[in-house]
Amino acid sequence: MKFKIIAKNRSWDGYCKIDVYQLQHDRFDGCQSPVLQREVLERGHAVAVLPYDPVRDEVVMIEQFRPGAIPVNDNDPKMPVWLTEIVAGIIEDGETAEAVARRETFEEAGCELIGSPELISHYYVTPGCSTETVHLFYGQVDTTNVGGLHGVAEEGEDIRVFTVSAEECFAMLQNGQLCNAMTTIAVQWLMLNRDRLRQNSEA
Template sequence: MKADWRQGALRHEAVLRAVLGREGADDLARVQFYLAVTGGADDLPVAELAATALDVMALYGLKPAAEVAARLGMVKVRGAARARAVVGAPAALRSPRQPQDVQVSARSEPYARFFAVEEYDLSFRQFGGQASPVVTRAVFLSGDAVTVLPYDPVRDRVLLVEQFRSGPFGRGDANPWQLEAIAGRIDPGETPEQAARREAVEEAGLTLGALETVAGYYPSPGICAEFLYSYVALCDLPDGSAGVFGVAGEAEDIRGHLIGFDDLMALVGSGEVGNAPLILTALWLQRERGRLREK
């Protein structure tokens, strides 16, 4: 029977290990659950397939396969994010850590639709070397995303987008329409750069030139697993290049604004620009603007 499993995504050893977990009497049931959710599709890089398989199998015995299959797209988005996270960032100042420094005793998923919330009972190694008491931590899961600010170095202007945002609305903001950089989730199988170029077409009708990396970062690491890749894109922004765009099937209604660099910084200073990715990107552009204009 095991020979029959090695088809589709299960032909990859890393995926099969993720599905089976430890060898046990329920191997067949675990494989059947995975196949019922994914169909065994082999349509992504192996690292993403394996990370997605881990997320799928974390719900084995907790959720019906049909329920998990109905939101497989978002599970894949989060699996791709986990695959990218394994690479990690430098640890020159912070303490180097190993996976065993965090021990999870229970994991649940109290909410899962477009986004998800995972709750962990865990302990972590403290700076004194001992394990912490078991604590409960909830994490908001949305997958990784990109932001990209189009910049015309010849005209010294940028393109901002304006759209309704549910976060400010939920807070009770008097005006939940936000001025932002172009932004969107990274689809499974995409690189961050590919996602930035796709989103620019969808949200602003723009074909981007060279991408300059601003930063990769967690915007709110205390509660949210989202990791952002922010860019400035060099491009041509003539008069009339701003319009109203968006993917109709996603109810997007996005208006573009062409403004000069000085006007951008004035908006940051006044507080009208009130979201971290655009503020961070504007400050990066302020530092690098001279170099970009010399290209």
């Protein structure tokens, strides 16, 4: 299966960038598609971290305002605009995904990763309209003194940091409080791997 880019133009070059493609691709029936126009959001690639203390069995969560969650009209679902999430940030030029995991965990949650983070998944966020991918990690932390307000002021970040027990975190997922993909994936992964992480911390 092949595709062909006929033209590509940048229509917006701000905080987010939008590229407009004219393209064709092979179809499953053996024919060629017509020339299609598709707008693609380009905002770089991201790293997300599930900070978890396997000794205290606590998860570090953050809460912050998200403009993409603002309802556009009355038909939009009634969902929060301040979202409960895990740590995340964009990979800058020259950075590795692991370096971003360490930087963002400190900037957004005020704690440091212990040892090397473990990769949970590397996935596309919404490939129908964006190039963005996420490296999703588990990072071991010590939650003894974690909490308060964090974030980089120059980036407009205003982040509330708090901890919950693993059981409380699972309940938040099941009752719909966690309504973004990276947090959902991370917490489901923790459900499957919690016992292993706790056993390893005792070794």
